[in-house]
Amino acid sequence: MALILGIETSCDETAAAVVVDGGDVRSNIVASQVDLHRKYGGVVPEIASRAHIERLDAVIEEALSEAGCAGHDLDAIAVTQGPGLVGALLIGVTAAKTLSWAWSKPLVAVDHIRAHACSPAIGLDRSPWPAVALIVSGGHTSLFQVNDPSSIERLGATTDDAAGEAFDKVASILGLEYPGGPAIDRIASNGNPKAVNFPRTMLAPDSLDFSFSGIKTSVLYHVHGQGQTTGGLEKLSGQALADIAASFQQAVVDVLVRKTMLAVARTGLSTVVLGGGVAANRTLRNTLATVCRNRKLEFHAAAMDYCTDNAAMIAALGFHSFRAGDLAGLDLDAYAISG
């Protein structure tokens, strides 16, 4: 049995978790869940890499205490090495190196996006690999071939906006609140997904890359009129708004599902997994589940707790590197962009 502490500070969230053998989550703490205002007083900025410094100690302590263990019980410490904000990543990396040295525990470096790709396996009673993994969030939209957690190959990624970003920006065009993903999901349920035929950008016919930048302009002009960028929103009825939201959502989901099926055909695999923050979108989940069922493919979506940024997925993937003997040294550095 191997007990791994995971640490994640790649972007907004400060997170720590304790996971046994890569799948049994003993604790999963994300800073926003901890009452830091009470502990520190004052305001903790929502988006600030330096805020990780203030939060991280308390978050790690909380993760260990909720798991009922101490530093000396751990087998290894896993940390997000990238991609993300280098300034933010370095705080997690430095903390992990310090604890690794102080507690004499091995250090493991983990790629944030690859951890998302493996997150749908957390809590399953058997391994879903090999599988095609679709990872969709505000910052990332990627397809991976996961042979097993130590052999992950990127098949494609967005060339401009991530799908989650398109949801947020279209929500803003439609005058909906932030975050836009849940807002669009909600009003789209009353709309007709066939009302407006928004473009499905597929790039080259055999491409597994994505482009979600153009659909913003299409929605903008549909709302305001060709060549106009203001003045149209007030004229739309609630039903028209719901129809636009549903049609936009359907266009994005169609592209995600078609590309995923293209990846299935290309790799010859028979399992599909879904992760990342946008995996919470009901239309995406349901459509992908239905298409997989019709094609007799196995389908697993990550549990909600492991869709958004978290450290359980870092500890889970870190376990496999630890077991394979793939350890990091105290000279570990962060990287900004995924290779």
Add this chain to the structure above:
Amino acid sequence: MTATRHDATWSTASVESTLALGEALGRCLNAELTIGLVGPLGAGKTNLVKGIAAGNAPGMGSSVTSPTFTLIHEYDGRLTLYHVDAYRLRDTAELLALGFDELMRADSVVVVEWADRVRSAMPEDSLWITLALTGPTSRDLTFQAGGPRSQRCLDALQTDDKIQA
């Protein structure tokens, strides 16, 4: 001596011509320059940065993706290109908390999307580019230099014979 300051506007008819303008700008970049991009959703700010990255390092354009969620991207080249996005930031303090000041170095260029939201953090001598939608793929890009450094870059761009204002 004060440099002559004037605006220059380019009209582009297609995504490709916006990319080409960005690429020409990428070839004219001088070190320590800060560029502020202003324009509504869908105006093509990220696309322009793809061009700038390609002009600064051939082939780099395809690596550029939107930093709206990830906040800061970094691209290698003749100069290190920092691609910052203020869309999710509530105020200038949040931008400074990200270490914005530390990005401006003797070997780097910083491009900020939604720079009008963090105007007070932008150096006075910044190159401001306002993008306006004029059709489904056509855009007007108006350049404004805030001081001698940005004026030098704009002058160099205006003498590029492939790109006529």
